[in-house]
Amino acid sequence: xxxxxxxxxxxxxxxxxxxxxxxxxxxxxxxxxxxxxxxxxxxxxxxxxxxxxxxxxxxxxxxxxxxxxxxxxxxxxxxxxxxxxxxxxxxxxx
Amino acid sequence: xxxxxxxxxxxxxxxxxxxxxxxxxxxxxxxxxxxxxxxxxxxxxxxxxxxxxxxxxxxxxxxxxxxxxxxxxxxxxxxxxxxxxxxxxxxxxxxxxxxxxxxxxxxxxxxxxxxxxxxxxxxxxxxxxxxxxxxxxxxxxxxxxxxxxxxxxxxxxxxxxxxxxxxxxxxxxxxxxxxxxxxxxxxxxxxxxxxxxxxxxxxxxxxxxxxxxxxxxxxxxxxxxxxxxxxxxxxxxxxxxxxxxxxxxxxxxxxxxxxxxxxxxxxxxxxxxxxxxxxxxxxxxxxxxxxxxxxxxxxxxxxxxxxxxxxxxxxxxxxxxxxxxxxxxxx
Numbered sequence: 190x191x192x193x194x195x196x197x198x199x200x201x202x203x204x205x206x207x208x209x210x211x212x213x214x215x216x217x218x219x220x221x222x223x224x225x226x227x228x229x230x231x232x233x234x235x236x237x238x239x240x241x242x243x244x245x246x247x248x249x250x251x252x253x254x255x256x257x258x259x260x261x262x263x264x265x266x267x268x269x270x271x272x273x274x275x276x277x278x279x280x281x282x283x
Numbered sequence: 284x285x286x287x288x289x290x291x292x293x294x295x296x297x298x299x300x301x302x303x304x305x306x307x308x309x310x311x312x313x314x315x316x317x318x319x320x321x322x323x324x325x326x327x328x329x330x331x332x333x334x335x336x337x338x339x340x341x342x343x344x345x346x347x348x349x350x351x352x353x354x355x356x357x358x359x360x361x362x363x364x365x366x367x368x369x370x371x372x373x374x375x376x377x378x379x380x381x382x383x384x385x386x387x388x389x390x391x392x393x394x395x396x397x398x399x400x401x402x403x404x405x406x407x408x409x410x411x412x413x414x415x416x417x418x419x420x421x422x423x424x425x426x427x428x429x430x431x432x433x434x435x436x437x438x439x440x441x442x443x444x445x446x447x448x449x450x451x452x453x454x455x456x457x458x459x460x461x462x463x464x465x466x467x468x469x470x471x472x473x474x475x476x477x478x479x480x481x482x483x484x485x486x487x488x489x490x491x492x493x494x495x496x497x498x499x500x501x502x503x504x505x506x507x508x509x510x511x512x513x514x515x516x517x518x519x520x521x522x523x524x525x526x527x528x529x530x531x532x533x534x535x536x537x538x539x540x541x542x543x544x545x546x547x548x549x550x551x552x553x554x555x556x557x558x559x560x561x562x563x564x565x566x567x568x569x570x571x572x573x574x575x576x577x578x579x580x581x582x583x584x585x586x587x588x589x590x591x592x593x594x595x596x597x598x599x600x601x602x603x604x605x606x607x608x609x610x611x612x613x614x
Contacts, residue, residue, distance in 0.1 A: 211583070213572045275610065
């Protein structure tokens with residue numbers, strides 16, 4: 190079984206503003222504004238919450254099942270990977 | 284425009300100095316550089332650079348520029364190239380430095396004297412004040428006074444009699460002490476800006492009645508002034524600006540810096556083929572993603588920032604609000 194670990198590459202910085210969270214990839218001179226749900230999830234992830242806990246909180250916040258919340262979270266992580274504010278590596282898990 | 288570092292050394296210990304971290308001004312040591320002073324050959328290269336960039340004004344900074352052992356010769360070389368000279372100094376000038384400047388007509392040189400530079404790191408001593416006063420008397424209208432605000436209860440009244448007695452320009456250039464990226468220097472916290480704004484308006488009103496002009500350096504923000512404060516500043520004819528568009532700093536190691544507070548973060552090589560404008564564009568591009576933020580979390584929704592009236596304060600102070608992302612999630 191394989192695990193996917195999402196992590197921030199070097200050079201990613203962020204700040205919380207009134208309108209949301211501004212995330213910067215310094216190496217690519219790009220900035221992204223995360224608002225609403227995205228902003229909440231980024232904040233939780235920055236607090237080192239585990240994946241099951243994130244799914245639970247997202248499920249509560251959105252009023253959706255854990256399964257739907259899990260899918261939503263994975264879509265979000267993939268979207269952030271595509272814009273290079275996250276990277277992913279796969280590890281084998283025994 | 285471009286500021287040229289000609290001396291990394293400084294013999295003051297201003298608590299708010301944001302250049303000392305980059306230059307190690309007390310020792311004058313620069314890693315990878317033999318001397319804390321620019322050599323004359325390199326200085327000629329810098330003059331070529333200014334010519335190539337169509338810049339008529341040479342702006343000498345440090346450290347303390349007047350500590351350069353060949354300061355008079357540097358001034359002479361700049362004059363020979365037809366440059367107008369602007370010097371940023373603590374004002375405790377040696378006799379040879381004073382002599383080299385007082386022979387120049389006032390329209391060819393401005394000596395911007397930082398009036399609250401001190402060796403003790405606190406208030407200037409009596410001896411320092413006396414020395415500075417002598418500089419003002421000798422250089423008269425060539426001098427513009429400068430003051431760096433690093434605490435909310437600052438006092439500017441002492442500048443007024445000095446202007447009257449010494450014949451220096453009746454204008455003050457005010458700067459807000461900004462943090463270096465690690466924040467080791469003393470600086471004015473954005474939470475203190477509003478009380479500073481009120482104090483400035485009070486002073487501008489008094490000074491304005493005496494024909495004294497007050498101008499703002501970079502880092503001021505629109506929201507530090509109430510409408511009535513702003514009205515008083517305008518009435519006094521103050522040079523109000525809410526900008527953060529620092530002038531290129533060229534250091535002794537052939538690096539062009541965005542500014543001293545951000546020197547380690549945004550710098551580029553001083554390539555001989557590029558002009559100051561092109562170097563500035565490279566550095567602005569590096570800093571661009573951060574420009575969306577300001578010194579307050581509210582800056583991103585502020586109409587003054589959105590319409591370009593205010594840039595959201597010093598970029599170094601804004602960048603200090605950022606944190607490195609440390610996300611690691613195992614699915």
